[in-house]
Amino acid sequence: MTDRVTQSYLSDEGVHGAMGRLDLPPCFEANYGHRLVGRPFFLQDSVAHEIAADVLALFDLLSTLPARFFGGSFTRYAAALGIPPEEAALMSADRPPRHGRADLYRVGDRFRLLELNAGAHLGGVDLGELARVMRETPDFKPFAQAHGLGHHNPIEKLLDAVGRDRTIAFLEEGGMLARFAKGFASIQEACAHHGVDVLLGELHELTVREGHLHLRGTKLDVAVRYFSAKQAVGYADVLTKGHKTELYTPLSSYYYDNKSTLALLSERREELADAEKALVDKLLPWTRYLKDVPRDQVRADRENLIVKSAGEFAAKGVHPGWLVTDREWAALLDEVEGDAYVVQERVRPTPDEVPGDDRPWLTTWGWFVTDAGFAGMSIRAMPFEDGAVVSYAGNPLTRVSGLLTY
Template sequence: MAANPTTRAYLAGNPPAESLALQCALDESLRSALGEGYLTRPAFLDGTVAEDLGDRLSRLYDILLSLPARLYDGDIRALAAAVGWSPLQIETVLRPDGTPRRVPRMARSDLYQEADGFKLLELNVGSPLGGFDTQLMNHAMLRHPHVAEFVAREGLDHIDTLQLLVEMWHEEFPEVDFDARPVVALVDWPDSFPTLEPRLKVMADMLDAHGIEAIPCHAGQVEDRPDGLYVHGRRIDLVHRWFVIEDLLGGDDTELAAPVLRAAEEGRVHLFAPLEVELYGSKGCLALLSDEANRQHFDAAELALVESFLPWTRMLREGKVDAPDGERVNLLDHVLAHREELVIKATASHGGLDVLAGWRTPADEWRAKAEQALGGPYIVQRRVRPMTEDFPVGDGSGRTEPVVLNWGVFLAGHGYGGSFIRGIADPEAGVVSLANGARFTTSFHTQA
């Protein structure tokens, strides 16, 4: 059971449960953005731990950005092919000469806390990140007197991740006059836009307070003119991209994305963030970091970071590898023999999709899926056994239940950028995601 002193103090104070979750569910903006499922308390993070997580994520991100140079003589196209990008995706997104673009330092991790510390299972990078609206949960919870009093008494704080995003826009795009109410298009993909649109409208409302006119739309609504991009008749200063690399599956998809990508490359619009950045969020890149075959490319401090922060991860390929215990084994044989301790994931997927947890999968199905995935864009990863935290049940009984938390800790620039947290009362869950019934909460942290 994971419980820091702040968490224990909060639980000892007979905290509200159903009323706090209801406080979030009844908030109109939160309901539009995230729905009605909320945990019964905030999570609490020690300020020094938050700083350490931000530092570790920053150092890991530096290593990821260096992979083309370290492993592929500076050719980012070779890196993309190694982690499973299709030829179409490579040709559409990456420069013909293979030189990397400059990409922003915005990412959101998926962290789970084991007995020996937090483990990074995934790193989502760039612009299409859930959690820019997390501060709405902080504000809703602070409207409850019990939470407000506790936060004040303990001297707790929270991060406004959207504010950090806006500050990053200012730094990345000095040519944009942010004093003149710039127009930002929040551009999603036609297939996912009906689902995401309510959340993007909430984001637009939040950006309005920052003096920014934001327009939710999808790529099919973007009009390419000689002087720039337009949406609903408004000329766009900056595109915040919400569509992802998995959306580019065929020629029609590349044509749909072309106006945004072409205008950004020609300097007719500012783009946050280029699709190229998603390469560094590929789970295949985590496999490259974890693979013993690449150890000689990293120094001792980098290896220590990788080994302490990442669970054992390998591309699902033919051949031999070092198993988690150090034994040299045939990878497929190891995967089939240790189903209960492994998970198979697509290298590029979001929201817990394309994840197969061995301990929740019958042996015959596991074998079939592993053999089918072998040599494709898939990784195999050691099962992480997260510690749970106690949360009030919320039925008026005063009871608590153990909840597994997925800590969506943000990297903003070079440090901690807030936490977007999902939790589920199922310690055996293969992944903590909305598809598995996860609920949301936010965090407050102590002063470092």
């Protein structure tokens, strides 16, 4: 189903070239300018908030799993998710803030969940800047005004969540700050545009003084986490001593964004209350721990299944069955046997149109949420012929766009 604003946009050739004439911020341009989809995307504001509310409700449901199925033992819960003990030791049992990005496909007038992301997996938070610039572009502004278009900026929502009057650092580790330098420069630029100067650093640059983390001598009030639990293992002493500096999101968020949580929830569906079942059925495709599904079943249903590493991100460890041969699929299953993988039902998204391109496009809608609700969108898309994994960092053919709401 094509919504009325999308249909109006696709029919109005006068606005089709606007994406190529955007006055983008310099760092955003350097990171994304060569990989823009040739159109913006549109969504009813009420739908954006409805799906965000569903995502937050799903998070609430996931947070009950340790008590519901593991007697409140986070040690048993972590083991069931395949989280190594040395990583689980860094995670508290405290419930983290509900901040993350849910990646979904549009199927007709519905949206289906692929995965939840938090902390280290939260790329694209600066993509709200694209929607902001679109609305200010002279070629597009009359269209935006005629349709009452607005936008929600994930950067603004993140800064509201952590506190704009605090000293903030975005932290990585393992050379990832250099590897993704353009992306972090774009995030830093977006924060500055909204009045907040943030620091960038890595775990090995931290010291602890008077109970606070310091980055290159500057005391931090809050550290926005882009490092993983695996990367943090060598810094347990620093992180546990730095308790006066807030870690946003804390490592405990990994209890809920690990793909194994979705497998656990899907598998235990029949033990849920009716309203909880309805929520799971609305959002979540059939998902299981790979080790729990008979090998013959997985091999036979290759065309309808995708195998994913439970703890990886940026498309690493994602294997769509429909893009490989039977022999390759069997070899993959042998290769990952015993590792932490899930298998999920294939979601078949509704193709999108891009003006000037006859190919059908595959779009991932990345719903950002905070405790306050809907927090903006990360739109990533590419032609179906370019693959099945839409990931800006993991697939060089992936492009990005902005979301405007009405």
